[in-house]
Amino acid sequence: MSNESDPFFEPYDRDEIAYGSVPSSGLQAYLDQVPGLDGAKALDLGAGAGRDTLALARAGYDVTSVDLSERGLQRVAERAEQAGLGTHVGTRVCDVREFDFAPQNYDAIVATTVLDHIPTEDAEKVWKRIVSALSPGGFLFIEVHTTEDPGSNQMPGLESDAPVSETAGQVINYFAPQRLVRLALQANLRVLRYEERLEWDYTHGAEHLHGKAILLAVHDGHYPEWYGQPAAFPRREA
Numbered sequence: 154m155s156n157e158s159d160p161f162f163e164p165y166d167r168d169e170i171a172y173g174s175v176p177s178s179g180l181q182a183y184l185d186q187v188p189g190l191d192g193a194k195a196l197d198l199g200a201g202a203g204r205d206t207l208a209l210a211r212a213g214y215d216v217t218s219v220d221l222s223e224r225g226l227q228r229v230a231e232r233a234e235q236a237g238l239g240t241h242v243g244t245r246v247c248d249v250r251e252f253d254f255a256p257q258n259y260d261a262i263v264a265t266t267v268l269d270h271i272p273t274e275d276a277e278k279v280w281k282r283i284v285s286a287l288s289p290g291g292f293l294f295i296e297v298h299t300t301e302d303p304g305s306n307q308m309p310g311l312e313s314d315a316p317v318s319e320t321a322g323q324v325i326n327y328f329a330p331q332r333l334v335r336l337a338l339q340a341n342l343r344v345l346r347y348e349e350r351l352e353w354d355y356t357h358g359a360e361h362l363h364g365k366a367i368l369l370a371v372h373d374g375h376y377p378e379w380y381g382q383p384a385a386f387p388r389r390e391a
């Protein structure tokens with residue numbers, strides 16, 4: 154895929170790869186407490202250059218990274234090889250709307266800022282496929298930009314004069330307050346963590362502000378050993 158048809162080509166082609174190498178903190182907190190079992194399978198949707206893919210692979214998952222950016226996925230493969238995780242990471246250049254989600258097939262499904270890169274109706278269809286592709290003991294980690302983001306065309310972001318991300322033009326579906334958690338509740342998921350917040354981003358381009366919502370959820374009736382973020386009252390070391 155050429156530079157012209159991939160808006161993320163240049164950010165992923167940099168020596169200092171966009172979004173850096175630190176995984177989403179909400180995802181890492183879960184993986185630290187609940188690592189993948191032998192043979193566990195994960196899907197990283199809109200994987201970019203793979204910071205979350207690598208965290209999943211380090212935690213024991215066999216990961217499929219899906220993205221439209223061929224350059225991003227080349228960097229994922231490169232980084233996985235360098236980390237000695239090459240055999241645990243596979244890449245698929247594919248639109249998440251076209252991906253063939255096998256039912257109850259994945260023990261972890263991560264979608265860090267991709268449902269907000271596609272129109273609302275498409276995001277809701279993909280969301281339903283995500284939920285049905287989750288195994289009974291699996292977890293979802295979803296992150297989206299919200300209307301608090303200064304790139305948003307809706308209030309309150311619309312009136313913010315905070316600096317906007319260099320890639321904000323790719324976000325076309327800012328989530329209103331509570332929208333993401335409502336999707337989870339409507340799908341009868343058990344919400345382990347939901348947060349709406351502002352965050353400064355120093356991982357690419359000039360520093361800028363984001364409005365974000367993050368969701369960590371499992372199927373109703375599933376009780377992983379999750380102590381929260383930060384972990385509250387975990388068992389003390391023996």
Ligand SMILES: C[S@@+](CC[C@H](N)C(=O)[O-])C[C@H]1O[C@@H](n2cnc3c(N)ncnc32)[C@H](O)[C@@H]1O
Nearest residue numbers: 172199200201220221222248249265266267270
């Ligand atoms: C903001 S980046 C996030 C990358 C990565 N998840 C991270 O947090 O580091 C959004 C990513 O979504 C990808 N993307 C956007 N629309 C997509 C679609 N319809 N199908 C697959 N990937 C898509 C972009 O190519 C880009 O890599």
